[in-house]
Amino acid sequence: xxxxxxxxxxxxxxxxxxxxxxxxxxxxxxxxxxxxxxxxxxxxxxxxxxxxxxxxxxxxxxxxxxxxxxxxxxxxxxxxxxxxxxxxxxxxxxxxxxxxxxxxxxxxxxxxxxxxxxxxxxxxxxxxxxxxxxxxxxxxxxxxxxxxxxxxxxxxxxxxxxxxxxxxxxxxxxxxxxxxxxxxxxxxxxxxxxxxxxxxxxxxxxxxxxxxxxxxxxxxxxxxxxxxxxxxxxxxxxxxxxxxxxxxxxxxxxxxxxxxxxxxxxxxxxxxx
Amino acid sequence: xxxxxxxxxxxxxxxxxxxxxxxxxxxxxxxxxxxxxxxxxxxxxxxxxxxxxxxxxxxxxxxxxxxxxxxxxxxxxxxxxxxxxxxxxxxxxxxxxxxxxxxxxxxxxxxxxxxxxxxxxxxxxxxxxxxxxxxxxxxxxxxxxxxxxxxxxxxxxxxxxxxxxxxxxxxxxxxxxxxxxxxxxxxxxxxxxxxxxxxxxxxxxxxxxxxxxxxxxxxxxxxxxxxxxxxxxxxxxxxxxxxxxxxxxxxxxxxxxxxxxxxxxxxxxxxxxxxx
Amino acid sequence: xxxxxxxxxxxxxxxxxxxxxxxxxxxxxxxxxxxxxxxxxxxxxxxxxxxxxxxxxxxxxxxxxxxxxxxxxxxxxxxxxxxxxxxxxxxxxxxxxxxxxxxxxxxxxxxxxxxxxxxxxxxxxxxxxxxxxxxxxxxxxxxxxxxxxxxxxxxxxxxxxxxxxxxxxxxxxxxxxxxxxxxxxxxxxxxxxxxxxxxxxxxxxxxxxxxxxxxxxxxxxxxxxxxxxxxxxxxxxxxxxxxxxxxxxxxxxxxxxxxxxxxxxxxxxxxxxxxxxxxxxxxxxxxxxxxxxxxxxxxxxxxxxx
Ligand SMILES: Nc1ncnc2c1ncn2[C@@H]1O[C@H](COP(=O)(O)OP(=O)(O)OP(=O)(O)O)[C@@H](O)[C@H]1O
Ligand SMILES: [Mg+2]
Numbered sequence: 001x002x003x004x005x006x007x008x009x010x011x012x013x014x015x016x017x018x019x020x021x022x023x024x025x026x027x028x029x030x031x032x033x034x035x036x037x038x039x040x041x042x043x044x045x046x047x048x049x050x051x052x053x054x055x056x057x058x059x060x061x062x063x064x065x066x067x068x069x070x071x072x073x074x075x076x077x078x079x080x081x082x083x084x085x086x087x088x089x090x091x092x093x094x095x096x097x098x099x100x101x102x103x104x105x106x107x108x109x110x111x112x113x114x115x116x117x118x119x120x121x122x123x124x125x126x127x128x129x130x131x132x133x134x135x136x137x138x139x140x141x142x143x144x145x146x147x148x149x150x151x152x153x154x155x156x157x158x159x160x161x162x163x164x165x166x167x168x169x170x171x172x173x174x175x176x177x178x179x180x181x182x183x184x185x186x187x188x189x190x191x192x193x194x195x196x197x198x199x200x201x202x203x204x205x206x207x208x209x210x211x212x213x214x215x216x217x218x219x220x221x222x223x224x225x226x227x228x229x230x231x232x233x234x235x236x237x238x239x240x241x242x243x244x245x246x247x248x249x250x251x252x253x254x255x256x257x258x259x260x261x262x263x264x265x266x267x268x269x270x271x272x273x
Numbered sequence: 274x275x276x277x278x279x280x281x282x283x284x285x286x287x288x289x290x291x292x293x294x295x296x297x298x299x300x301x302x303x304x305x306x307x308x309x310x311x312x313x314x315x316x317x318x319x320x321x322x323x324x325x326x327x328x329x330x331x332x333x334x335x336x337x338x339x340x341x342x343x344x345x346x347x348x349x350x351x352x353x354x355x356x357x358x359x360x361x362x363x364x365x366x367x368x369x370x371x372x373x374x375x376x377x378x379x380x381x382x383x384x385x386x387x388x389x390x391x392x393x394x395x396x397x398x399x400x401x402x403x404x405x406x407x408x409x410x411x412x413x414x415x416x417x418x419x420x421x422x423x424x425x426x427x428x429x430x431x432x433x434x435x436x437x438x439x440x441x442x443x444x445x446x447x448x449x450x451x452x453x454x455x456x457x458x459x460x461x462x463x464x465x466x467x468x469x470x471x472x473x474x475x476x477x478x479x480x481x482x483x484x485x486x487x488x489x490x491x492x493x494x495x496x497x498x499x500x501x502x503x504x505x506x507x508x509x510x511x512x513x514x515x516x517x518x519x520x521x522x523x524x525x526x527x528x529x530x531x532x533x534x535x536x537x538x539x540x541x542x543x544x545x546x547x548x549x
Numbered sequence: 550x551x552x553x554x555x556x557x558x559x560x561x562x563x564x565x566x567x568x569x570x571x572x573x574x575x576x577x578x579x580x581x582x583x584x585x586x587x588x589x590x591x592x593x594x595x596x597x598x599x600x601x602x603x604x605x606x607x608x609x610x611x612x613x614x615x616x617x618x619x620x621x622x623x624x625x626x627x628x629x630x631x632x633x634x635x636x637x638x639x640x641x642x643x644x645x646x647x648x649x650x651x652x653x654x655x656x657x658x659x660x661x662x663x664x665x666x667x668x669x670x671x672x673x674x675x676x677x678x679x680x681x682x683x684x685x686x687x688x689x690x691x692x693x694x695x696x697x698x699x700x701x702x703x704x705x706x707x708x709x710x711x712x713x714x715x716x717x718x719x720x721x722x723x724x725x726x727x728x729x730x731x732x733x734x735x736x737x738x739x740x741x742x743x744x745x746x747x748x749x750x751x752x753x754x755x756x757x758x759x760x761x762x763x764x765x766x767x768x769x770x771x772x773x774x775x776x777x778x779x780x781x782x783x784x785x786x787x788x789x790x791x792x793x794x795x796x797x798x799x800x801x802x803x804x805x806x807x808x809x810x811x812x813x814x815x816x817x818x819x820x821x822x823x824x825x826x827x828x829x830x831x832x833x834x835x836x837x838x839x840x841x842x843x844x845x846x847x848x849x850x851x852x853x854x855x
Contacts, residue, residue: 041461044468051468054491055476063482064331065338077334104459185682186639191311191368195318202326212333282612285625288654293621296651303648304639386635388601390652390700391621549602 027128027135045136046143049089053147056207057081067209071240075155082153083234084206086144086162087169090137091197091226094170097133098177099193103184126263130174137170138163148237156239165236165249169229172252175259182266200226205234225255289391297387297400298407305408316412320419323357324350327481328425345483347427347512354425355434355507356480356500358416362409362438363500366446367471369405371463374453378546385547394544398450402536405446406439413438426511433510437528441503444528445474447535454542474498479505502527551610552577552704552735553598558607560593560759567593569759570607577703580726580736582746582753584841586849590759591739592632595708598737600624612703625653628702632709632739634693636681643668643677646696653700663699670725671695687718694722698729705729707738711745723748743841755841755848762848767841774847775839776801778817782824782831783809792829799823804846813843 057078066074141163148154177193184190204210204226210218221227232248235241289296305312328350335349344352377384384397392400413435420426426434449466456462477491478484478500484492495501502524508514509521553575560568568590575581583591596602597609600616600623609616611623636645643664650660668674671691676684684692690713697705707726711719726749730736740746746753747767755762755770763770780800784792786808793805800814814820817836824831 040465040469044465048468048472051473051476055487056481059477059487059491060482062486063338063344064334067334186308189308189311191308191315195311195315199318199322199326202322203330207326208330208334212330279613282614282619282622282626285653286619286621289625289652290621292654293652296648296654299651300637300648303644304637307639381638382633382635383637385601385631386637386649387652389599389624389627389629389631390649391625391654392652393621547601549596 025124025128027131042136045093046140048092049085049140049144050147052085052089053078053082053144053151056085057151057153069238069240070235071238075238076153078151079153079155079238080234081207082148082151083162083237084204084230086141086148086166086237087226087229087233088201088206089144090141090166090169091173091201091229093137093140094133094173095177095193095197097136098129098174099181099190102129102178102181103190123264123267126178126260126267129178130171133174134167134170138167141166154237156237156241158235158239158241159237162233162236165229165232168249168252168256169232172225172229172255172259175256175263177259179259179263179266182263182270200224205230225251228252286391293392293396294399294403297392297397298404300383300387301401301404302407305404316415317419319361320357320416323361324419324423324425327353327357328423331481345508345514350423350425351427351512352508353481354420355431355437355511356478356504358413358420358434359438359441359500359503359507360475360480361416362413362442363445363475363503365409365412366405366442367449367467369401369408370446370450371453371466374401374450375456375459375463378454379457384543388547394547395540397547398536398540398543401450402443402447402539406443409442410435410439428511428513430510431512434507437503437506437510440525440528440532441499441506443532444499444503444535445471445531447532447539449535451535451538451542454539454546475500499528499531550577551575552612553581553737554608554610555594555598556608558594558597558609559605560590560597560602561605566759568597571754571756571759571761573754573761573764575735575737577735578730578733580730580738580749580751582750583737583739583756584741584743584746584753584845585739585756586741588758589756591756592708593759594756595706595737595739599627599629599706625700626703628697628700628705630694630697630705630707630710632712634689636689636692636696638681640681641677642673642679642681642684642692645681645692646699649696650699655700660699663701667695667698670698672721687714690714691718691722694725702734704735704737707736709739709741711740711742719745743845746841755845757849763844770841770844771839773844775843776813777815777839778813779837779839779843780812780814780817780820780824781809781833781835781837782812782821782829783833784829784831792831795827795829796824799827802847811843811846813839 061077061081064077067077067080069075069080145154145159145162148159180193181190184192203221204224205221206226210221210227213221228248228251232245232252235245235248332349335344339349343349387397388394417426417432417435421431449471452466453463473494474497477487477494478498479487479495480500484495484501487495505514505516506521506524506528509516551574553573555574556572558568558571559566571590571594573581583589583594585591593602597604597616598611600611600620603617612626614623616623637648640648646664646667647657647660650663651657655663665674668677671694673684673688673692673695676688681689681692690710694707694710705726710726711722714722723745726736736749738749740749750767752764752766753770754764763774765773782792783789789805789808789810793803793810796803796810796812800812800820802813804811804813812820812824821834821836824834
């Protein structure tokens with residue numbers, strides 16, 4: 001009994017030591033750094049999904065024709081793949097910001113050591129980085145939505161909700177990504193991240209409906225976070241909206257909570273122990 | 274200094290002058306071995322994943338739409354297999370010739386350490402190029418075997434997709450190497466190069482679908498892409514795709530010239546960087 | 550006979566002359582030092598001698614060869630300890646020695662033997678399988694030095710070998726360097742530390758702004774540019790200047806530093822008596838022997854460690 005209370009007290013003390021309630025300072029620094037950093041870098045982030053859309057939606061689309069969507073309608077391949085690309089780019093952006101970016105700052109820039117020497121705690125830094133990732137994700141998401149609109153790939157007004165959905169996806173991946181990154185010390189180890197993400201990218205109903213798989217494989221894919229993200233965004237932009245979208249949202253809610261808990265624990269282990 | 278002394282001095286550098294590049298390669302292999310797990314897992318996992326996603330998954334959609342004639346006269350898997358092999362080669366090259374180069378010059382300056390020994394700047398470059406060529410060849414050979422096992426590479430000449438992929442990787446990689454060696458500060462340049470150069474050159478390169486499917490204004494990007502030349506060359510050897518001989522010669526020449534030009538440039542840049 | 554000979558050596562980076570007409574000679578088995586403040590051009594000189602930096606002008610031979618032409622031949626006979634460690638952080642401690650040895654074209658068996666000896670020498674025998682990242686700064690330094698010895702070099706270039714080491718580690722390192730010197734290795738080293746220069750160098754040059762200010766053995770330099778003893782007196786920061794004015798003719802020479810006044814005299818105690826005789830009451834006083842620091846102060850008007 002006393003051991004439990006003691007533990008609980010310690011944990012509370014732990015959070016206080018980790019969090020100074022000042023993630024804003026980190027966000028502020030990030031925005032200033034963004035403003036003074038290379039604009040080409042930022043602008044180029046917008047082109048990435050657009051290039052994918054041109055290549056896969058237009059090039060491959062001409063090759064494939066139409067796809068049957070969840071409501072049984074035949075929709076152009078471009079309209080099928082565009083929301084998937086949007087979800088994937090949210091994932092990639094969040095992963096980049098929370099893994100490579102954080103990895104660099106931890107191991108090369110030594111930025112965090114400088115920050116931690118001030119009153120900021122690791123959790124301020126984690127939240128700050130994640131908020132920055134979300135902000136960037138939203139900006140890119142809006143840009144991509146505009147391109148989709150111009151190409152006539154938004155089939156419903158529900159598409160307006162795609163940007164918040166994208167931010168949800170980004171939050172989920174960023175929360176987990178940071179914790180995972182804290183285990184890595186070299187570039188090559190970082191490749192494990194790609195090793196996990198690439199198959200998920202290729203198999204999560206991004207390029208084709210999962211109905212092409214046998215049933216057990218379908219269940220497997222449906223357990224993956226990206227599949228929920230893709231289906232959520234696709235439901236909104238194609239206008240096939242039903243209660244199952246709430247399941248996807250719930251999935252991300254759990255992922256965010258778990259990711260934050262995990263990242264906080266890792267940061268404490270790294271910086272305070 | 275006696276003449277005997279001089280002779281002894283010369284002798285000390287005979288082996289490094291002859292085999293220095295190979296010693297550099299050995300060093301890279303040793304680093305590669307530190308990450309054997311992820312390297313081997315990726316080398317084997319990637320082809321299976323592409324097979325599953327594109328060969329089978331996407332293939333169902335494409336084959337259904339393309340009809341019995343298939344794509345370029347063959348099934349979708351056979352059509353994309355040589356291109357996928359070349360793509361995996363390019364991926365390795367663009368990984369090896371970007372951040373690690375900056376790392377070796379700046380964050381963990383092992384190139385500077387090498388240069389303090391009898392190793393010359395040229396050997397530092399040659400050794401890395403040789404290592405990447407070896408790594409790419411080994412990895413794409415595994416890729417080729419897996420593709421062939423699933424019927425992706427029907428022609429007997431299909432094993433030549435491996436050297437073709439190696440050339441493609443070097444044509445793509447050595448200019449990137451030269452560029453990476455010029456960088457003194459990381460301001461996100463690689464992200465930009467990756468997004469505005471590597472990505473379009475990969476996406477608009479007739480790998481997943483024939484280049485002609487793209488709108489006319491995007492096709493020239495493919496002509497400039499080593500990956501398009503490599504993929505087309507791979508198709509010729511992979512399933513005997515019918516292409517005019519002159520075009521095949523152009524593909525080959527393009528890859529060789531670009532690889533050599535990038536290599537030379539990398540040597541020049543590296544000389545400037547290492548002579549401080 | 551010389552192993553290193555530099556005449557009017559110049560290295561320019563754009564407008565900056567990092568090395569601006571430096572001449573010196575180093576004899577076989579000699580231990581030669583470059584002493585100077587930050588930015589003096591020490592590392593630049595070392596890089597030129599190490600045949601990894603092309604000189605802008607002047608003459609330079611190392612082991613009788615021109616570095617611009619025979620870089621690999623020269624480097625095959627050098628051991629280099631750069632100012633900044635460039636160990637391979639991705640490899641383990643012993644692997645660092647093995648890969649480095651290969652660069653000299655040595656057979657693997659020989660390298661393996663030497664690697665074990667050198668790990669012993671660097672007191673890292675039990676850390677052979679550790680990751681380089683896990684070593685302390687001082688351990689990394691020792692590993693870098695061990696690595697530089699893998700080819701049994703004739704000349705060892707040491708750029709600030711003991712910066713960042715604790716006093717004990719420095720003394721151990723000095724001891725190792727003495728042993729190498731006894732075996733006939735020529736040492737060329739740079740340092741900020743006067744005690745290090747006095748301990749290790751047979752001869753040294755004082756460099757500032759890319760030029761040589763003085764040359765000689767530590768004892769000769771002290772004899773030439775300073776008095777036998779120095780009296781250090783403190784009067785409190787505001788009063789030092791005024792006190793110095795009153796002491797102008799005490800001893801051979803005066804130096805007024807922000808925090809103290811240095812009185813150069815062959816007999817420091819006598820100078821102190823003279824100071825009190827003039828009715829001045831220093832807060833603290835200290836009589837010590839002259840050091841290279843004093844030589845440096847005399848030559849450049851600046852303190853060596855800023
Ligand atoms: N690669 C370079 N490019 C431009 N300037 C350089 C370069 N290397 C050195 N310098 C300049 O040359 C001068 C001498 O530098 P050097 O590193 O030789 O000094 P040092 O005596 O070794 O100093 P420290 O004690 O700080 O190591 C400095 O002004 C430095 O800024
Ligand atoms: Mg220096």
